[in-house]
Every structure is written in structure tokens, then in C-alpha cells.
Amino acid sequence: MKKLLLLIGVAVIFLYLGPMRAHGKGDDVIDDEEESNPKVKADFGKASEGSRTDDEVVAREEEAIKIDGLNVAQLKEIRDKAEKHVFQAEVDRMMKLIINSLYKNKEIFLRELISNASDALDKIRIISLTDKAALETGDELNIRVKADKANHVLHITDTGVGMTKDELVKNLGTIARSGTNEFFNKLQDANANEAGELIGQFGVGFYSAFLIADRVVVTSKNNADQQWIWESDASSFSVAEDPRGDTLKRGTTVSLYLKEEAYDFLEEATIKDLVKKYSQFINFPIYLWGSKTETTEEPDESADEAKPAETEKTAEDEEGKVEEAPEEKEKKTKKVEKTVWDWVLMNELKPIWTRKPATVTEEEYNEFYKAFTKDYDEPLAKIHFSAEGEVSFKSILFVPKKAPSDVFSKYGAKTENIKLYVRRVFITDDFQDIIPKYLNFIRGMVDSDDLPLNVSRETLQQNKLVKLIRKKLVRKVLDMIKKLDKKEGDAFWAEYSTNIKLGVIEDSANRSRLAKLLRFTTSHTSDLTLLADYVTRMKPRQETIYYMAASTRAEAEKSPFVERLLQKGYEVLYLTEPVDEYCMQSLPEFEGKKFQNAAKEGLKLGESDKSKKRLEELQKQYEPLTQWLQDKVLKEKVGNCSDELHV
Numbered sequence: 001m002k003k004l005l006l007l008i009g010v011a012v013i014f015l016y017l018g019p020m021r022a023h024g025k026g027d028d029v030i031d032d033e034e035e036s037n038p039k040v041k042a043d044f045g046k047a048s049e050g051s052r053t054d055d056e057v058v059a060r061e062e063e064a065i066k067i068d069g070l071n072v073a074q075l076k077e078i079r080d081k082a083e084k085h086v087f088q089a090e091v092d093r094m095m096k097l098i099i100n101s102l103y104k105n106k107e108i109f110l111r112e113l114i115s116n117a118s119d120a121l122d123k124i125r126i127i128s129l130t131d132k133a134a135l136e137t138g139d140e141l142n143i144r145v146k147a148d149k150a151n152h153v154l155h156i157t158d159t160g161v162g163m164t165k166d167e168l169v170k171n172l173g174t175i176a177r178s179g180t181n182e183f184f185n186k187l188q189d190a191n192a193n194e195a196g197e198l199i200g201q202f203g204v205g206f207y208s209a210f211l212i213a214d215r216v217v218v219t220s221k222n223n224a225d226q227q228w229i230w231e232s233d234a235s236s237f238s239v240a241e242d243p244r245g246d247t248l249k250r251g252t253t254v255s256l257y258l259k260e261e262a263y264d265f266l267e268e269a270t271i272k273d274l275v276k277k278y279s280q281f282i283n284f285p286i287y288l289w290g291s292k293t294e295t296t297e298e299p300d301e302s303a304d305e306a307k308p309a310e311t312e313k314t315a316e317d318e319e320g321k322v323e324e325a326p327e328e329k330e331k332k333t334k335k336v337e338k339t340v341w342d343w344v345l346m347n348e349l350k351p352i353w354t355r356k357p358a359t360v361t362e363e364e365y366n367e368f369y370k371a372f373t374k375d376y377d378e379p380l381a382k383i384h385f386s387a388e389g390e391v392s393f394k395s396i397l398f399v400p401k402k403a404p405s406d407v408f409s410k411y412g413a414k415t416e417n418i419k420l421y422v423r424r425v426f427i428t429d430d431f432q433d434i435i436p437k438y439l440n441f442i443r444g445m446v447d448s449d450d451l452p453l454n455v456s457r458e459t460l461q462q463n464k465l466v467k468l469i470r471k472k473l474v475r476k477v478l479d480m481i482k483k484l485d486k487k488e489g490d491a492f493w494a495e496y497s498t499n500i501k502l503g504v505i506e507d508s509a510n511r512s513r514l515a516k517l518l519r520f521t522t523s524h525t526s527d528l529t530l531l532a533d534y535v536t537r538m539k540p541r542q543e544t545i546y547y548m549a550a551s552t553r554a555e556a557e558k559s560p561f562v563e564r565l566l567q568k569g570y571e572v573l574y575l576t577e578p579v580d581e582y583c584m585q586s587l588p589e590f591e592g593k594k595f596q597n598a599a600k601e602g603l604k605l606g607e608s609d610k611s612k613k614r615l616e617e618l619q620k621q622y623e624p625l626t627q628w629l630q631d632k633v634l635k636e637k638v639g640n641c642s643d644e645l646h647v
Contacts, residue, residue, distance in 0.1 A: 114279045143158045143287070144343065153256065212265060293339055387469075521564070
């Protein structure tokens with residue numbers, strides 16, 4: 001009975017609450033239930049990541065995700081229609097070669113990609129010479145770099161020749177698709193000198209992009225084809241037609257999706273430094289999408305809002321008022337700082353070495369030197385030349401007006417004074433073989449078309465062409481110094497005399513050339529003299545160049561050995577620098593004349609083949625006289641009278 005009553009009571013309660021729910025009552029009850037038992041969302045299927053439909057993904061993410069300028073729907077279309085390619089060669093092996101053997105410095109990726117872009121621009125420029133329609137899609141030839149910090153993407157765009165679909169597959173897949181095994185086989189058989197040439201021939205520069213990027217996307221448009229997108233993660237690649245259509249008109253964009261540790265390459269300052277270091281002499285303009293802060297003046301609206309309260313005007317004031325022309329009040333302005341974004345040219349310095357020397361003015365040389373070396377002074381001397389033969393290159397070399405303060409404290413250490421370029425692309429300034437250490441003060445550059453571009457400095461250092469370049473550079477520098485006029489020559493010797501003397505000691509191959517530059521103090525004049533001038537002043541039968549080593553000129557002049565020579569009318573060189581005597585010891589002769597230390601024991605003046613023969617004739621001729629003097633007159637005062645004839 002109790003159970004029956006309980007059921008009836010529950011039924012009455014439900015009957016009572018039903019109408020209340022229908023009329024919007026009972027909200028308190030429902031709210032309490034919702035707090036204790038949260039209600040499941042009605043759109044469960046749309047909110048669940050696992051059960052979203054493709055349409056829902058597009059709707060939710062279309063505004064949030066932008067990849068290469070593609071929305072999610074376009075990206076999905078590309079992935080569905082793309083032709084998938086698997087690299088047939090050992091990609092891991094290739095990447096290890098690039099990282100360990102060729103590219104130990106990751107920053108060179110930008111050098112390689114800009115170099116490729118420059119090549120593409122060169123191609124379309126050459127094509128346009130015979131095909132005027134080639135530039136109808138755009139006559140601007142440039143390279144543009146843009147960093148997308150939000151998505152960690154770096155874009156390098158050129159308006160060059162672009163690539164067709166087949167060229168994308170072939171050009172960007174050559175090494176990985178079919179050339180790797182051949183490359184490795186030839187590399188194993190090659191010696192150190194040939195290795196660099198092989199690497200340059202196979203060209204792996206593009207793949208340096210994977211040093212700093214997880215994924216690389218290449219968008220390219222050639223005049224003869226549609227716009228295509230090539231995409232790779234270094235293990236495989238795909239090619240698909242671009243759903244956006246012809247957005248580039250002509251050219252190529254390489255988009256690098258950077259690794260986390262490479263985010264610094266998105267910084268504006270970093271990009272500028274790399275372009276300046278490696279690519280500032282590229283023939284085509286390189287622009288960076290950069291920002292700058294500008295201060296502008298704008299109307300100050302806050303000043304107009306604060307108006308003074310108008311005073312009440314009496315009738316008398318109105319009657320006596322004379323109408324006046326309204327005065328134009330000067331609008332108040334305020335200074336406002338704004339961030340402005342624009343394309344900034346990064347390679348303003350032009351490669352003047354590519355021009356003929358006759359077309360370059362002295363002012364242009366001086367401006368180039370100051371920008372290139374960061375020196376405030378103009379150079380003391382310069383030489384601009386082109387070399388042809390076993391190796392072809394162009395070069396400009398400068399002698400600074402002042403010697404570096406650490407020229408000897410860092411003597412023999414690596415210097416960065418000579419920069420090596422290959423087709424106007426900077427390769428290195430960090431190796432010793434390009435110039436001998438006694439010429440470490442020379443500043444300048446060398447640009448060669450014969451050296452391999454894609455190669456490490458370690459391999460390049462062993463390249464036989466570098467040794468040929470070194471040989472020609474040294475001879476050109478010595479010729480430049482030799483041709484200096486008296487004023488320039490005196491200034492040069494005051495700064496770099498020790499370097500030349502060290503060169504005589506160290507460089508046996510160029511010793512005779514260096515000897516012509518040597519200058520010493522002399523008994524003949526108070527000024528320094530060249531060895532060639534000393535020879536012209538020698539006595540008719542003099543076969544020896546006499547010198548005396550001393551700490552000062554005055555000390556040398558007081559030497560009895562020097563006094564004896566001077567009395568006989570001989571000129572004596574005074575060696576007053578610590579390195580001078582070592583220099584003389586390394587220089588056996590000059591123009592057939594041997595050097596003789598005046599302080600050497602047993603010095604005999606005029607000791608030569610001719611003088612010896614003459615002495616013998618005199619001794620024979622005056623033998624009776626000398627014998628009589630020795631035996632009769634001067635018996636106890638002299639030893640051998642015939643020896644006096646020698647003097």
C-alpha cells in the first residue's frame with residue numbers, strides 16, 4: 001500500500017512540473033541540474049577533431065592558415081592532384097656530404113639561392129636579346145627577399161627565366177634522382193685537387209636550403225608553361241599545377257619553412273649582413289622587404305576640441321562692434337612616428353672590377369676602397385687588371401696608406417684582406433694560400449669564372465688554380481710597388497720596408513724582384529738608396545757591394561773597417577735595422593755583384609778574377625823592386641811587400 005501511494009505522489013509531481021516547463025517556469029530547477037550535470041553540446045560532431053568533415057575544416061581554418069599564399073582548400077587541391085616522386089638515390093648520404101664535406105657554415109644557403117636566382121636572370125636577359133617577347137611578362141630583372149616571421153618562412157623571388165614542369169622535376173631532382181651515385185663514385189676516385197671541380201660540375205647548391213629548412217616549396221612560372229609548385233621535405237618531392245593561376249607572371253619563388261634553430265635567418269639585420277657578405281656584387285638588384293620608422297606631422301585634433309567658453313555680449317557691445325574679417329587660425333600639428341614597410345635595395349656597391357680600368361675614375365676607385373675595406377683614408381696605391389691563360393680572373397688590389405697596427409703581432413695568421421669571388425659571388429676570405437704572409441697588408445678581391453662555386457674553403461685551398469692565382473697576384477703587386485713615384489715610394493717604404501725584407505728571406509721564387517725594391521742608408525748620401533743605384537755608382541773594376549751592420553748610422557761610420565773602405569773611395573751600405581743582416585744573408589748577389597760584409601776578417605779589396613789577374617801581373621812586373629825593399633831597405637819593418645800592392 002505504501003509503495004502504491006509513493007508512485008501516485010511521483011506521478012502528481014511530474015504532472016505539476018510539466019505545465020511549468022511549457023510556460024518557461026522551473027528554470028531554477030533546470031539550472032541546478034545543469035550545474036551538477038553539464039549538458040553535452042548539440043554540435044558534438046562539428047567540434048570533435050576526429051569527426052570533422054573536409055568542409056568544416058575549410059570553414060574553421062581558412063582564415064587562420066596561409067601557406068605560400070594558399071588557403072587550406074587550395075592546399076588540399078594541390079595535395080590531391082600533385083604528382084608524387086620518390087628520390088631514387090640515397091638522399092641521406094647526399095645531405096651528409098653537403099653538411100660534413102661542403103657546407104660547414106649553414107649561412108651559405110642564401111648565397112647559393114641568390115646565385116641561382118642571378119643565373120636565372122642572366123638566362124632571361126640573354127634570351128631577350130634574340131626574342132623580344134621574352135620580357136613582355138615583365139621587364140624588371142631583380143631578386144626580392146621577404147621574411148614571414150609569423151609562419152617562420154623565408155621567400156626568395158626572382159623574375160628570371162622560370163622553370164616548366166619538366167624542368168622542375170629534372171633540375172631540382174637531378175642530384176637526388178640520378179646523379180648521386182655517379183657523383184659519389186667519381187668523388188671516391190678523384191684526388192683532392194679534382195674533388196672541388198667535380199662538386200662544382202654536379203652543382204648541389206640548391207640542396208643547401210635543407211640545412212636550415214624542414215620543407216622547401218618552389219613556385220615557378222616559365223613563359224612556355226603554366227605556373228607549377230614543387231614541394232619537398234628532402235625525402236621525396238611532389239609537383240602540382242598552382243591553383244592560384246599565373247601570379248608570378250615569370251620567375252621563381254623559393255620558400256623555406258625554417259627549422260626552429262634557424263629562426264635567426266628571418267631577422268632583417270641577419271639577412272642584410274649575409275647579402276652584404278656574400279652577394280653584394282651580384283649584377284642584379286637585391287631587395288629586402290624591410291621596415292623603417294618615419295616621423296611625420298599630423299593635425300592635432302585634441303587642440304581643436306578644447307574651445308574657450310563664449311562670453312555674453314551686451315546690446316551696447318553689439319551696437320559698437322565693427323565687423324572684422326575672420327582670422328585664419330593656424331592648425332596645430334603633432335609629430336607621430338610610423339612604421340613604414342617597403343622594398344630596400346641591399347647591394348648598392350657595384351663591381352667596378354668587371355669594367356675596363358680606363359672607364360673607372362680615381363674617385364670611383366677611392367669610394368670602392370673605402371666601402372670595401374671600411375678604411376677612412378684613400379689607398380696609397382692600387383692595381384686593376386685581368387689575367388688570362390691557365391686561369392682567368394679579374395682583380396683590384398690596394399696598398400693602404402697606413403700599415404695595420406697588428407701587421408707583425410699577427411704575422412703568419414689568417415687574414416681576411418683578400419676576398420675570393422666566383423662569378424661575383426663571395427666564396428671566402430679565410431685561407432692563406434691566396435697571398436704570401438709578407439704581403440698580408442694588401443687589400444682587395446679576386447673574381448674568377450674558372451673556380452668551382454659549390455665547394456668548401458678546405459677543398460678550394462688545395463685547388464691548383466688557386467696556386468696559379470697566387471703566383472700572378474704576387475707578381476702584379478711587386479710590379480705595382482716598383483712603379484711608384486718617388487713620393488709614393490718613400491711613403492710605402494716608411495710603412496712596409498720590413499715586409500719587403502721578410503719577403504727576400506721567405507720567397508725564393510721572387511727574391512730577385514724583391515731585391516729591386518730594397519732601400520738602405522749609404523755613405524754616398526743622407527737619403528736611402530736602391531741597390532740598382534748603388535751598382536751604377538760602383539768603381540770601374542769593383543765586383544762587390546760592401547755593407548756594414550750597426551745599430552745606427554753614426555756607429556757604422558766610426559767603424560775602422562768602413563773608414564778603410566771610404567779612404568779607398570768605395571761606397572758602403574749601412575744596415576741599421578735588425579732584419580737587414582738576415583736579408584743580406586738570404587741575398588747572395590744582385591745583378592751579378594756579390595755582397596761583402598766590411599767587418600769580415602781577411603777582407604781584401606777588389607778581390608775579383610780581373611783584380612787577381614791584374615795583381616799577379618803587377619807582382620811579376622815589380623818583383624825585383626819589392627824583393628829589394630824587403631831584403632835591403634825595409635827588412636825589419638814589413639813582411640811581404642807584394643801584398644801591399646793588393647791594397
